[in-house]
Amino acid sequence: xxxxxxxxxxxxxxxxxxxxxxxxxxxxxxxxxxxxxxxxxxxxxxxxxxxxxxxxxxxxxxxxxxxxxxxxxxxxxxxxxxxxxxxxxxxxxxxxxxxxxx
Numbered sequence: 001x002x003x004x005x006x007x008x009x010x011x012x013x014x015x016x017x018x019x020x021x022x023x024x025x026x027x028x029x030x031x032x033x034x035x036x037x038x039x040x041x042x043x044x045x046x047x048x049x050x051x052x053x054x055x056x057x058x059x060x061x062x063x064x065x066x067x068x069x070x071x072x073x074x075x076x077x078x079x080x081x082x083x084x085x086x087x088x089x090x091x092x093x094x095x096x097x098x099x100x101x102x
Contacts, residue, residue, distance in 0.1 A: 005021060005022065005028065005031060005032070006031070006032060006036070006039060007036075007039060007040075007043065008036055008037070008039040008040025008041070008042075008043045008044070009036050009037055009040040010040055010044070011040055011043040011044055011047060013039075013043060014043070014046070014047065016055075016056075016059060017043065017046055017059055017062070020059045020060070020062070020063050021063070023063075026067070027063055027066055027067065030066040030067065031066060034066075034071060035071070038071045038072050041072045041073055042062050042072070042073055045058060045062070045073040046058045046059055046062060058073075061073075
């Protein structure tokens with residue numbers, strides 16, 4: 001039986017993401033080398049997709065970014081679900097309160 005992949009601080013690793021992360025030993029090793037916060041950011045980014053095609057694209061891109069040596073998803077404001085860190089003013093206004101720009 002294969003070892004269970006590590007999840008994030010807040011988010012569990014979804015099955016479709018596990019499948020992509022276990023396609024090669026290199027990607028699996030890169031995933032396990034991330035910090036729990038780094039893994040959490042990738043998982044939240046994937047889970048935040050509103051459409052299935054966006055989710056699939058983000059999973060593919062996450063694997064590509066891992067292979068490129070990135071430790072967090074590019075252009076992602078960060079997980080708003082963490083309880084160990086207060087959201088930034090921008091995250092609070094835009095992602096949590098969903099305020100529109102004037």
